[in-house]
Amino acid sequence: MERLIAKYEKKLVDAGLADPGAPLLAGLDAELIFNRKDPATAELAQIFDGLHINSLLYCRPAEPYRTIVDYLSSLGRTITPEDCETRTFQHDIPVASRFHAPEILACLRRRKSVIIPGAGVIAHGVVSPEQAFVTYSSVLFACFVKFFGDYLAALEAGHSDPSGRPSAAFQAAFNRAVSHLDPVRPVAPVLAKGPFATAAQVYEALDQAGKATVDYRLVDSFFGNISYSLDDVLYISQTGSSLDELPGHVDPCPLDGSSCAGLTASSEFSAHAQVALTTTARAILHGHPKFSVLMSMRCAKKDCDLRGACHLKCPSARLLGDVPIVPGEVGSGPTGLCHTMPQAMRGNRAVMVHGHGLFAAGETDFNEPFATLLTVENASREAYFKTVAALS
Amino acid sequence: MPTPYFGWTGKVLRIDLSSREATLISPEIEVYRAVLGGKGLAGHHLRPFANKNWDDPELPLCLFTGPLTGTLSPTSGRMTIMSRSPLTGTIGDASVGGGLGTRMKQAGLDGLVITGKSAAQKGIEIVDGRVQFCDAGALTGMGVHQLASRLAGKGSFAAIGPAAENRVAFANIMVDEHFAAGRGGLGLIFAAKNLKYLTIKGSGRVAVHDPKALGAAREDILRLTMASPVLSGEHGFSCYGTGSLYDLMDSRRMMPTDNFRKTHFDQASSLNAFAFKEKYLPRKTGCKGCHILCKKITRGGVVMPEYETMSHFTALCGNTDLDTVVAANALCNDLGMDTISAASTLACHAEISGERLSKETILALIKAIGRGENPELAQGAAQYAKGRNHGEAAMSVKGLELPAYDPRGAYGMSLAYATSTRGGCHLRAYPISHEILRKPVATDRFTYSGKARIVKIAEDVNAVIDSLTACKFIFLAAGLEEYAKAFSAVTGLPYGAQDLLECGERIYYNERIMNAVNGFCDRDDDLPARFFIEDGSHGEGIEIRALPREEFLAARAAYYRIRGLSPQGLPLAEKAKELGLTWNG
Numbered sequence A: 001m002e003r004l005i006a007k008y009e010k011k012l013v014d015a016g017l018a019d020p021g022a023p024l025l026a027g028l029d030a031e032l033i034f035n036r037k038d039p040a041t042a043e044l045a046q047i048f049d050g051l052h053i054n055s056l057l058y059c060r061p062a063e064p065y066r067t068i069v070d071y072l073s074s075l076g077r078t079i080t081p082e083d084c085e086t087r088t089f090q091h092d093i094p095v096a097s098r099f100h101a102p103e104i105l106a107c108l109r110r111r112k113s114v115i116i117p118g119a120g121v122i123a124h125g126v127v128s129p130e131q132a133f134v135t136y137s138s139v140l141f142a143c144f145v146k147f148f149g150d151y152l153a154a155l156e157a158g159h160s161d162p163s164g165r166p167s168a169a170f171q172a173a174f175n176r177a178v179s180h181l182d183p184v185r186p187v188a189p190v191l192a193k194g195p196f197a198t199a200a201q202v203y204e205a206l207d208q209a210g211k212a213t214v215d216y217r218l219v220d221s222f223f224g225n226i227s228y229s230l231d232d233v234l235y236i237s238q239t240g241s242s243l244d245e246l247p248g249h250v251d252p253c254p255l256d257g258s259s260c261a262g263l264t265a266s267s268e269f270s271a272h273a274q275v276a277l278t279t280t281a282r283a284i285l286h287g288h289p290k291f292s293v294l295m296s297m298r299c300a301k302k303d304c305d306l307r308g309a310c311h312l313k314c315p316s317a318r319l320l321g322d323v324p325i326v327p328g329e330v331g332s333g334p335t336g337l338c339h340t341m342p343q344a345m346r347g348n349r350a351v352m353v354h355g356h357g358l359f360a361a362g363e364t365d366f367n368e369p370f371a372t373l374l375t376v377e378n379a380s381r382e383a384y385f386k387t388v389a390a391l392s
Numbered sequence B: 001m002p003t004p005y006f007g008w009t010g011k012v013l014r015i016d017l018s019s020r021e022a023t024l025i026s027p028e029i030e031v032y033r034a035v036l037g038g039k040g041l042a043g044h045h046l047r048p049f050a051n052k053n054w055d056d057p058e059l060p061l062c063l064f065t066g067p068l069t070g071t072l073s074p075t076s077g078r079m080t081i082m083s084r085s086p087l088t089g090t091i092g093d094a095s096v097g098g099g100l101g102t103r104m105k106q107a108g109l110d111g112l113v114i115t116g117k118s119a120a121q122k123g124i125e126i127v128d129g130r131v132q133f134c135d136a137g138a139l140t141g142m143g144v145h146q147l148a149s150r151l152a153g154k155g156s157f158a159a160i161g162p163a164a165e166n167r168v169a170f171a172n173i174m175v176d177e178h179f180a181a182g183r184g185g186l187g188l189i190f191a192a193k194n195l196k197y198l199t200i201k202g203s204g205r206v207a208v209h210d211p212k213a214l215g216a217a218r219e220d221i222l223r224l225t226m227a228s229p230v231l232s233g234e235h236g237f238s239c240y241g242t243g244s245l246y247d248l249m250d251s252r253r254m255m256p257t258d259n260f261r262k263t264h265f266d267q268a269s270s271l272n273a274f275a276f277k278e279k280y281l282p283r284k285t286g287c288k289g290c291h292i293l294c295k296k297i298t299r300g301g302v303v304m305p306e307y308e309t310m311s312h313f314t315a316l317c318g319n320t321d322l323d324t325v326v327a328a329n330a331l332c333n334d335l336g337m338d339t340i341s342a343a344s345t346l347a348c349h350a351e352i353s354g355e356r357l358s359k360e361t362i363l364a365l366i367k368a369i370g371r372g373e374n375p376e377l378a379q380g381a382a383q384y385a386k387g388r389n390h391g392e393a394a395m396s397v398k399g400l401e402l403p404a405y406d407p408r409g410a411y412g413m414s415l416a417y418a419t420s421t422r423g424g425c426h427l428r429a430y431p432i433s434h435e436i437l438r439k440p441v442a443t444d445r446f447t448y449s450g451k452a453r454i455v456k457i458a459e460d461v462n463a464v465i466d467s468l469t470a471c472k473f474i475f476l477a478a479g480l481e482e483y484a485k486a487f488s489a490v491t492g493l494p495y496g497a498q499d500l501l502e503c504g505e506r507i508y509y510n511e512r513i514m515n516a517v518n519g520f521c522d523r524d525d526d527l528p529a530r531f532f533i534e535d536g537s538h539g540e541g542i543e544i545r546a547l548p549r550e551e552f553l554a555a556r557a558a559y560y561r562i563r564g565l566s567p568q569g570l571p572l573a574e575k576a577k578e579l580g581l582t583w584n585g
């Protein structure tokens, strides 16, 4: 338990989700342990008593998330994310009014996380602190996408009706959050050159590209996935594996379907397999770059009948830069992205799934898909601020 | 508080086979709030009689649905059948699918409590709560397949085959022909009461408090199902059935082979779910109210074996013939007996006798057991091995034969086998979920660190699932967070996930109490010695070592502390009181 707590404390800081020394993590095995002394531990111990869990994370987010979370949680008792993965796994995020065990408990008895305005985010895990880390990370990701998306929507609304413009508080929060954004990284790293001839080379290339994707912050927590096909075997990251921890977490799946060893493979296995089978691409990388995700949800058709169902059935041929945007949900269900993304990939080097993330493909190695992921994100970020400037 | 009885019908039918009387009772709403339904209500009704022998007419057979059964809540068509296990002497319960649960709710009933013993073999037929006792003398010895056509048109059925009539200790109750209320020999309780079958149909509908909220909860659950590779992926249960676990268990080197003397079966790759699909071209089917449809059946009505059956009738018994697996599965189902116990008993027999099991002997032995021609093997592996002075060759816990996950390959699984209230069962805590299938997140399968609490909480979660009801498989994707929403929408009781978990803790503790009444303690919460002495089959960079005994015992001690039991694994009066249960030690 100590080992896991230390691991996720470090990951929170590395991912820019927490300042060094900020995360307070608790784990209960035989006894309740905390990663450090803190005045909040007594209150957290009380929360622990009221829940059947084994781990708890309490953290004041690092900037710009701090400003974003504080602003959004000042608006109401629930935050409802609109991006795909958060909607699927978190539903909505409750907001407590203060750091007070009974009120926090009331929220955590129903949901995996709670936001306390001005104090931070609390998330729990039942089998591992990893769950708390993933939930916390998802909450910050969802808030980021919602915050910048809402700001742009408010500017647009304000264009025709001045009363819709962002409030002074929103404007101040926006300015502050923008000042804390990660600097743009224009240059992609040089990754191993393909084509790869052995499984060992494939594992190494996946590891390297996965780590770079996390390092460039093009994906949140354990979402995102990656694959490479060699000799009719698709080497794909396992479900719930972190792209920066791939060794030992890649499933080799025969593309002829003769084995079910892919039972633990990524939930996007089908989508990857179809791209591998129907295009010349061998390397596929999927990340959740934040500005690309929020820009993919922008739509000019204000009175569209399908509002609220864009992620399921948007019929329009929309583009993010020159990348097609398709609807589709996580996984292989009837509305799954495996029915939309692979088709769109024919003749394209990347496809954006509405409100979810980018799939990028490469012929021989991960240099091309990584560069695509980075370029699309940087272009989306630029487009976002251009639009903001034009509307301001 | 809204009307007390949304979701539940509020009615339980007591049937006495001795006097042929049926009485409707209405449990207090407090009982529903405390133990929910299904497994919880069944345990509540079993508790006062938990010490009765399995053939005592006073021992009740409890059949209970849950508040979600018969509603739009996904995978909620299941129900629990519970009594005291004839095989193990522990409590014996089984969650069973098919249509029986749904039809029971439509007939206006939350459950049935059947006691007494009929002089002649009978059937019970229930239509909209009205009970008829029918002569079943002519059905004696009839297999389940033929019985199914005889009972056609009468709604859903639960029945026994020849195995139960012939006193096979691991006889099942079969529901709607293909769905087994298995493990623990519940079929014998039917036989002891001289009951051959039970049919139910009804025309009612389950009242739902907030249909719109239920629709929203359903949507959340379905979305999570679709996002789950294990359930909906190309290699998942929906496409291949639970048989898709076969390749995975083999690749993790935890496939019980040669009666658990090895953990890797060389021929496994040619006997996987893909091979079955190629050869038999089955289609999907499943329980009422399910969208996963993990059961696979051919056009000719041949049912594909579940993972456990596939694995035990190949690797455990040393068989490499697909047809034999399918035939053994069909025979067991028609005779009405548990496939895991049957295969394990055969493998135990092979180890003790030194006999190699051929295709022919596997099928011949199954027939002989089911038809009452081999009473020695019909006792199950534990009693059989004991009778041969080779108790160590029975791979069972508390007398229940172990399923197809070698505990040396998943330490949480080993602890869960030991603490399960019905003996060697994988479904009580299903640590395979995180130790192998990476859900909700992956845990290290070769450590006991943290597993005691995880197993305890998972047992409580699964007790809730079996009480609501829902299918345990869907919890590889969704959680109590989503099902609490469905529960509140259906019943109007504003319970969150943690409220449900507290019910689960109460339900499970009640089972520990019933087992304690029958003398079960730490001595029984243990695994066969083999697992602590012999290594499994290493290979492909994976080492399968013998389980570390001291660490196992420490984890078990931690489990007892967390569960609120004494160091001997016995319930404590104070903890029982805290949970609203009575127990004075």
Ligand SMILES: [Zn+2]
Pocket: A085, A223, A224, A225, A286, A287, A288, A356, A357
């Ligand atoms: Zn994704």
